[in-house]
Amino acid sequence: MVQCQGCHPLELHYEIRFSGKENLSYIPNIVTYLDKNNLLVSHKKEVIVVKESGAAGLYDFFVDHLDVHQLSFRIDRHEWRPIHELPSLMEFQWIDQIIAKQSVTCYMQPIVDGEEQIIAYEMLSRFKGEAGQVISPAEAFSAAKSRNRTYALDRICRMAAVRHAARIKKKVFINFIPTSIYSPEHCLKSTVQLANLLGIEPSQFVFEVVETEKVGDMDHLRRVLLYYKEKGFHYALDDVGAGFSTVEALEELAPHYMKLDMKYVQGIAMNPLKQQAANTMLQAALKVGAVPLAEGVEEREDFHWLKANGYQLFQGYLFGKPAPVPEIVTSN
Numbered sequence: 001m002v003q004c005q006g007c008h009p010l011e012l013h014y015e016i017r018f019s020g021k022e023n024l025s026y027i028p029n030i031v032t033y034l035d036k037n038n039l040l041v042s043h044k045k046e047v048i049v050v051k052e053s054g055a056a057g058l059y060d061f062f063v064d065h066l067d068v069h070q071l072s073f074r075i076d077r078h079e080w081r082p083i084h085e086l087p088s089l090m091e092f093q094w095i096d097q098i099i100a101k102q103s104v105t106c107y108m109q110p111i112v113d114g115e116e117q118i119i120a121y122e123m124l125s126r127f128k129g130e131a132g133q134v135i136s137p138a139e140a141f142s143a144a145k146s147r148n149r150t151y152a153l154d155r156i157c158r159m160a161a162v163r164h165a166a167r168i169k170k171k172v173f174i175n176f177i178p179t180s181i182y183s184p185e186h187c188l189k190s191t192v193q194l195a196n197l198l199g200i201e202p203s204q205f206v207f208e209v210v211e212t213e214k215v216g217d218m219d220h221l222r223r224v225l226l227y228y229k230e231k232g233f234h235y236a237l238d239d240v241g242a243g244f245s246t247v248e249a250l251e252e253l254a255p256h257y258m259k260l261d262m263k264y265v266q267g268i269a270m271n272p273l274k275q276q277a278a279n280t281m282l283q284a285a286l287k288v289g290a291v292p293l294a295e296g297v298e299e300r301e302d303f304h305w306l307k308a309n310g311y312q313l314f315q316g317y318l319f320g321k322p323a324p325v326p327e328i329v330t331s332n
Helices: 021-025 027-036 052-065 083-090 094-101 137-146 150-165 189-197 218-230 247-253 272-287 300-308
Strands: 013-018 040-044 047-051 071-075 104-113 118-128 171-176 205-209 234-240 257-260 291-295 313-315
Touching (some): 013 052, 021 027, 027 040, 047 052, 094 137, 094 150, 104 150, 118 137, 118 150, 118 313, 137 150, 150 171, 150 189, 171 234, 234 247, 247 272, 257 272
Parallel strands (some): 118 171, 171 205, 205 234, 234 257
Antiparallel strands (some): 013 047, 013 071, 104 313
């Protein structure tokens, strides 16, 4: 079976497509040079496949001698892109080292009930570069997306969270990006196997659907969630009220948990418009049997309003900030 470059942190291969009579005339010499220097992967008509280690030098040659407007490239069979985007893509090579070395640290943030008793933790990923600098999740996933490594990064975060869950005797919420998963049966198999190996009950896990862009393929998302459900795991819709997570998505996907986006939570005690939106989401959640959870709670007044109006679980700085997972986590 051919391994996709997005899933496995190997050296990327670049497909470079030529067009234009003048550009095409350079192909024989370019192929000879790349082959001689062990940089050529394959060549077919107007497309050359080159190792990433040779792509930068090849780009410099293109700028000097070819019409770059008639050149395009792609990686891992994704969409073709203008050749001028190649240098910016290579700037994010550092994410490959994070993936290869699995340089991810798990933090945990408590989720409480109406009595402020901890009933679960959300696992959050943090990253460090080779120089020890802190890299934000947004920066890491942006870099991974640009290099078509979203699945690989998402996977190491999921696996690290599952390993840490073995020390936490409560439910664990774990983020995952459904659009990065090519096939649930293959891409999620390792997650299931690790949970089984560690002897953790599947119902201890709640996988949160995280996505900053609108999910275009609802059928694919349903397949992913159905796979988790069939294995005994629970799932949640995150950031409900923002992005794709609307009332319609709640009704269609029927999650176990609904997490109200913090933009509706913060200041809700004094904002009738936010109150109306929160109530709409609450009713939609209850209709499908989802537990309503408010995230981003920072003020006690907001907590009291949400609790009084039917929200059951809460997460935010009011109850605890994200902190590194300790070596021993008690069940108290």
